[in-house]
Amino acid sequence: MKRRTLLKSLPMLAVLPLISACSRQVIGEAVSPIVALNKPHKEWRELVSPRAYQILFEEATERPESSNLVYEEREGTFICAACYLPLFESAHKYESWTGWPSFTQPVAGHIATKRDFKMIWPRTEYHCVRCEGHQGHVFSDGPPPRGERWCNNGIALQFVLKEEELPALRG
Numbered sequence: 001m002k003r004r005t006l007l008k009s010l011p012m013l014a015v016l017p018l019i020s021a022c023s024r025q026v027i028g029e030a031v032s033p034i035v036a037l038n039k040p041h042k043e044w045r046e047l048v049s050p051r052a053y054q055i056l057f058e059e060a061t062e063r064p065e066s067s068n069l070v071y072e073e074r075e076g077t078f079i080c081a082a083c084y085l086p087l088f089e090s091a092h093k094y095e096s097w098t099g100w101p102s103f104t105q106p107v108a109g110h111i112a113t114k115r116d117f118k119m120i121w122p123r124t125e126y127h128c129v130r131c132e133g134h135q136g137h138v139f140s141d142g143p144p145p146r147g148e149r150w151c152n153n154g155i156a157l158q159f160v161l162k163e164e165e166l167p168a169l170r171g
């Protein structure tokens with residue numbers, strides 16, 4: 001890659017300043033403290049679908065347009081498909097045209113990020129703070145004011161309509 005091309009592409013690759021300093025960071029502060037489950041990943045195998053297991057606990061990524069949640073526009077809450085912790089609100093969902101459900105911010109204190117070096121350029125992976133299930137990657141090309149794009153695997157989430165009760169957390 002030419003140096004000039006490299007420099008031009010750097011702003012696109014720049015990750016959020018808040019996650020650059022250390023490897024794991026909880027985003028925001030939870031309304032009530034979340035107790036991490038520390039449950040061995042393999043114990044989730046019986047509780048989630050095989051595909052969800054691959055995404056949540058083997059860090060796979062679904063193909064774009066794999067999930068109906070890409071098109072979910074109703075009011076409600078997106079919860080972790082493993083432990084049911086609320087991770088995103090519909091108010092923060094937006095159409096990113098990527099084929100993955102995308103959000104401008106997570107529920108405060110319910111998501112933690114860490115650096116992912118699987119590709120040439122480091123990316124920022126994020127996961128549920130309670131069960132450590134992998135959810136997606138966060139990028140800095142989202143809409144204002146925060147400029148964040150939380151790009152989530154739809155299969156790693158479940159949607160609960162606003163008028164329905166959230167399920168009890170499981171673990």
Ligand SMILES: [Zn+2]
Nearest residue numbers: 080083128131
């Ligand atoms: Zn979870």
